[in-house]
Amino acid sequence: MAGEYASLLDDLQAEQEQLASDVDGIGRDDWLRPTPARGWDVRDSIAHLADTDEVACDTCTDGPRALNVVRHRYASSEDFTLAGVLRGRRRPGRDVLEWWRESSAREREVLDTIEPATRIPWGLGMSASAFATARLMETWAHGLDVRTALGRPARDTNRLRHVAWISLRALPYAFTVAGRPVPEAPIRAEVTLPDGSAWTFGPPDAPARITGPAAQLCRLFVQRIRRADSTELRAEGDAADAALDVARAFL
Structure with a gap:
């Protein structure tokens, strides 16, 4: 299982870095292109990933922004999600990308220190292995939105x-x-x-x-x-x- 978990984290890194590479160097107008996610542009999508990766890190380490701590500060899950997006709207796109690169790298570092069967208090609770898979899933899904907005083909792989x-x-x-x-x-x-x-x-x-x-x-x-x-x-x-x-x- 340890080998499978290491391979999963490699795939998570590949999925995250592929999307980061696709938006690296795009222009200011491109960051503001609307995506299929209603009300969100490219910058919003990357900001959401950056913010949730930060929350993921704190959830795994009992940090101040652990999900079970911060979610009670908002009236709904939609309000919680919007708060993360709004953090990105205060920054230019290139800074949002750097924010995501840092938070996603930190997320992988944290996950690498956890046993794959360890329970993570995210949602209904899941193993670290399932949690890493969920982070890959979310990256891929938002990547679909971003690439559609930019007029680029989807990046479907065996991941x-x-x-x-x-x-x-x-x-x-x-x-x-x-x-x-x-x-x-x-x-x-x-x-x-x-x-x-x-x-x-x-x-x-x-x-x-x-x-x-x-x-x-x-x-x-x-x-x-x-x-x-x-x-x-x-x-x-x-x-x-x-x-x-x-x-x-x-x-």
């Missing part, structure tokens, strides 16, 4: 297996948020990664099955596309069909 994993692990939560019962039947996913290789999740004999490209599965679960747009995904069985209806990978 999508991490996004797919946490998406499918989050299904009980997704059903709960949607106000629907969690299916008793296990779900199997068989998806194709960008390099053409197969990635699977769940028992091989599961009566419910999701198949298709990982890129569409992950976009659906981070809610960057609607189910009607995920034309290459196939659901076999009621539980799989319901899973694609409630798809949600984040809090």
